Amino acid sequence: MTTKLKAILAEITGEAESQIRPEDFLVQDLDFDSLMLVDLLAILEQEFQLKKQDLDLKSFKQDLTVQQLEQLIAAKRSTTSGATNYPQDVTQIANFPEVQEFTAYLESQEGHNPYFKTNAGLPLNRMTIANEEYINFSTYNYLGLNGQAEVVAAGKRAIDQYGTSVSGSRLLSGQIKLHQELEETLANFIGVDAALVQVGGHSTNVNMIGNIVGEEDLIIHDQLAHNSIVEGARLSHAMRRSFKHNDLKSLERILQRLRDNYRRVLIVVEGAYSMDGDLCPLPELIALKKRYGAILMVDEAHSFGTVGSRGAGVTDYWQVDPHDVDIIMGTLSKSCASCGGFIAGEQVFLNWLRFTSPGFIFSAGITPANTAAALSAVQTFANDSSRVQKLQDNSQYFLTKIQALGYETGNSHDTPIIPLIVGDSQTTLEFAQELLAAKINALPIVAPAVREDEARIRFFMSSLHTREDLDQTLAVLEKLRPKLTTMTAATGGEK
Numbered sequence: 118m119t120t121k122l123k124a125i126l127a128e129i130t131g132e133a134e135s136q137i138r139p140e141d142f143l144v145q146d147l148d149f150d151s152l153m154l155v156d157l158l159a160i161l162e163q164e165f166q167l168k169k170q171d172l173d174l175k176s177f178k179q180d181l182t183v184q185q186l187e188q189l190i191a192a193k194r195s196t197t198s199g200a201t202n203y204p205q206d207v208t209q210i211a212n213f214p215e216v217q218e219f220t221a222y223l224e225s226q227e228g229h230n231p232y233f234k235t236n237a238g239l240p241l242n243r244m245t246i247a248n249e250e251y252i253n254f255s256t257y258n259y260l261g262l263n264g265q266a267e268v269v270a271a272g273k274r275a276i277d278q279y280g281t282s283v284s285g286s287r288l289l290s291g292q293i294k295l296h297q298e299l300e301e302t303l304a305n306f307i308g309v310d311a312a313l314v315q316v317g318g319h320s321t322n323v324n325m326i327g328n329i330v331g332e333e334d335l336i337i338h339d340q341l342a343h344n345s346i347v348e349g350a351r352l353s354h355a356m357r358r359s360f361k362h363n364d365l366k367s368l369e370r371i372l373q374r375l376r377d378n379y380r381r382v383l384i385v386v387e388g389a390y391s392m393d394g395d396l397c398p399l400p401e402l403i404a405l406k407k408r409y410g411a412i413l414m415v416d417e418a419h420s421f422g423t424v425g426s427r428g429a430g431v432t433d434y435w436q437v438d439p440h441d442v443d444i445i446m447g448t449l450s451k452s453c454a455s456c457g458g459f460i461a462g463e464q465v466f467l468n469w470l471r472f473t474s475p476g477f478i479f480s481a482g483i484t485p486a487n488t489a490a491a492l493s494a495v496q497t498f499a500n501d502s503s504r505v506q507k508l509q510d511n512s513q514y515f516l517t518k519i520q521a522l523g524y525e526t527g528n529s530h531d532t533p534i535i536p537l538i539v540g541d542s543q544t545t546l547e548f549a550q551e552l553l554a555a556k557i558n559a560l561p562i563v564a565p566a567v568r569e570d571e572a573r574i575r576f577f578m579s580s581l582h583t584r585e586d587l588d589q590t591l592a593v594l595e596k597l598r599p600k601l602t603t604m605t606a607a608t609g610g611e612k
Contacts, residue, residue, distance in 0.1 A: 122187055125160050129153055139184035143177065165190055231549045231560055239264040242581035244558060251558040252586050254576040259423050259533050260504040261581035262454035262494040275489035287482040288472075295488040302492060303447075303459055306499045307421075307429055308439040310464035313471055314457055314491075316483050318418060318448035321458030323349040324476025325446060326383070329412070330355040335379040337371055339363065339386045341393060343416060346385050355383070362393075363528075365401050372409040382411040388420030388431040392567055392575070394529030394536055396424065399435045403442070414444035422452020423533050428498050428505035434531070449483075452498065455491035457483045508533055508580040511587065515578060518591050522598055527571075533578035536562075537594075538571055544604050545572040551600065555593040 127134045130147050143149040149157070154177055161167055171193040181189070205212040223230070237245040240256035241264060262268050275295060285291030296314060303312040315321045326349030330336060334355040338346050341362045350357040356379065361367040368384070376382055384406055386397040397415065406413040417430040425433025430447070432439040439445065440463070449457040460470060470477065498504055512533045520526055525538040539545040542563035549561040552574065563572045 119187065121164060122183070122190070125157070125164065126183065129156055129160075137183060139182065139187075141183050142180045143183070143186065144180045147183075149177075161190065165194055167193055226546070229546065229550055231546065231553065234558075242579055242583065242586050246558065249556070251553070251556050252582075252590055254557065254559040254578070254590070256579075257419070257451040257533075257577050258454065258579055258581070259452045259508055259577070260428075260454075260494070260498055261579055262452070262497060262504070265454070265494075265497070267497070268454050268490050268493045271489040271493035272486040275485035279485035281486065282484055283482040285481060286478055288478045291482040293482070293485060293488070295485060295492060296482060299488050299492040299495070300459070302495050302499070304461055306427075306495060307445060307461050308432065309445065309461045311467035312459050312461040313467050313474075313477065314449070314459045314483055314488070315477055316457055316480055318450055318456075318458035319345040319348075320476055320480075321446060321448070321460065322346050322416060323352060324474050325414070325444065325460055325470075326350055326385070327353040328470065328474045328476075329444075330381055330383050333380040335375055335382045337368060337382065337384050337411075339390075339397070341387075341390050342385060343387060343391060343418070346387075346416060350385070362390075363395065363398060365398060365405065368402075369405060369409075372405065372411065376409050376411070382409065383414060384411050385414045385416065388415050388417040389424055389532040389534060391419050391534060392536065392562060392573075393527050394532045394534030395527070396420070396431060396434065396531060399431050399442075400437055403437060406443075407441075412443045413441075414446065415442050416446045418446070418448040418458075419451060419532065419534060421447040422495075422498055423505065423508060424531065426505075427502050428452065449487065449491040452494065453491040454494040455487045457487055457491065504580045508578060511580065511582050512578045514584075515576065515582075515587050515591070518587070519576075519594060522591070522595050524594065524598070527573075535576040535578065536573040537576065538573045539601070540570055540572060540605060542569060542572045544601075545574060547604060548597070548601055549574055551597055552593065555597075557590050557593055 123134045123137055126132070126137050126147065132147065137147070141147055158172055161172060176189065206214055210216060234246050240253060240258050241261065242253060243250050244253040279293055283291040283293055287296060300312040300314055304310060315324065322343070322345035326336065326346065330353050332354045336350040336353065336355045336357045338350060338359055339362055340359045342359070358371050358375070360371055372382070384402065386402060389396055399415070402413060405411070415431060420430045422428045424430055427433050432442060443462060445461040447459050447461070449455040449459065460467065472478070512535065516526060516529060516535050519535065519537065527536050527538055529535050539548055545561040545563055549559065552559055559574050559576050561572065562575050567573060
């Protein structure tokens with residue numbers, strides 16, 4: 118008899134373990150009644166990892182000896198311990214229903230999949246895919262600094278001096294001088310006290326949100342907030358609510374109703390929305406956060422380097438004091454021609470993050486090359502805003518012209534993100550193929566990334582785009598306009 122079973126029976130009956138024999142009957146000899154049997158079942162399920170259907174009161178319809186009970190447990194464990202008795206849709210990842218469904222869909226799109234195409238060179242205004250040159254609207258090299266000679270040289274010098282990795286957490290000897298220089302440059306350019314650079318943009322949002330709010334708090338974010346914001350909110354265990362996109366009345370209704378029920382309230386918005394290309398109404402958001410004692414966080418991933426007269430983001434665009442935004446988040450992979458993310462704000466706040474943010478202290482520091490490239494890029498557009506101005510000119514020109522052709526562009530304005538809204542996913546995928554055939558690489562954004570009736574082609578503008586690039590693209594769009602109308606007629610999709 119197992120020691121574990123003996124101990125269980127002794128606990129329930131009050132008998133000494135030494136007095137319990139294999140030949141004892143549970144009812145006749147150990148005086149088990151129905152309530153004791155229920156307790157026994159619960160303990161056996163937990164201690165021997167049995168399922169409820171393996172043992173129940175019916176198993177004791179006839180009085181069992183201790184030895185018979187032990188044999189029954191062994192028999193049930195032998196049939197449940199192997200994974201073969203569990204259905205394959207829970208034991209084999211390839212058989213998960215969602216995996217099989219997606220695999221079937223992917224196979225149905227063979228030859229028409231617009232994603233994961235291999236770029237053979239620099240993602241500039243033009244790019245090479247499978248030995249063919251395309252006008253490029255699919256990457257966010259907004260200021261053309263990825264590939265710029267000085268930025269590349271800065272990255273190479275950093276590798277020569279520090280190697281390809283800092284080989285540790287910045288807390289534990291993984292910090293290099295370039296990290297501090299980049300953070301000081303970012304903070305000075307934005308107009309705040311300090312900044313903290315991390316290895317990824319998505320993870321920066323997740324880390325940041327979970328670091329300052331928890332179960333006692335409320336997060337209110339824009340309905341169109343980026344996945345990293347939503348995931349950060351979900352993982353923080355704070356209560357999460359969303360307000361209608363850029364709808365201040367919707368936001369205030371939530372604040373009026375819920376503010377006093379929570380310790381802290383964090384409002385999270387994007388500076389420029391990555392799918393729609395519109396801007397947050399920052400002055401009004403600041404007024405609301407002050408009125409209701411909330412914390413305001415602005416994700417400047419797509420607005421830093423692109424928006425405002427200097428390219429310093431939405432505080433620059435709206436001409437508000439950056440100190441009125443509690444948390445400014447940005448990425449280094451877009452205008453900064455690198456990879457990573459940053460948080461900017463008050464010195465005391467950033468000092469606290471530096472020592473308490475798990476995603477920072479338990480992660481390796483950003484690589485020397487990425488740090489140097491970002492530093493060089495920020496210095497370039499901070500000292501000369503001509504690239505920012507060229508980007509803004511290109512964006513306004515293309516937006517105005519595409520609207521004149523009758524295409525729906527939603528609320529896009531004053532950003533380098535221009536959506537061409539088609540209206541259903543399948544037609545959007547097909548229209549992207551038409552553009553690709555015309556040597557234009559602009560990728561489709563389909564459900565569930567956006568609503569099915571708002572599926573779109575998204576154009577990322579760059580300061581590198583020439584007027585010839587833009588006019589050639591507009592000529593193709595003009596030619597395809599009647600065809601798109603025909604393609605969408607059956608679906609009732611496009612405008």
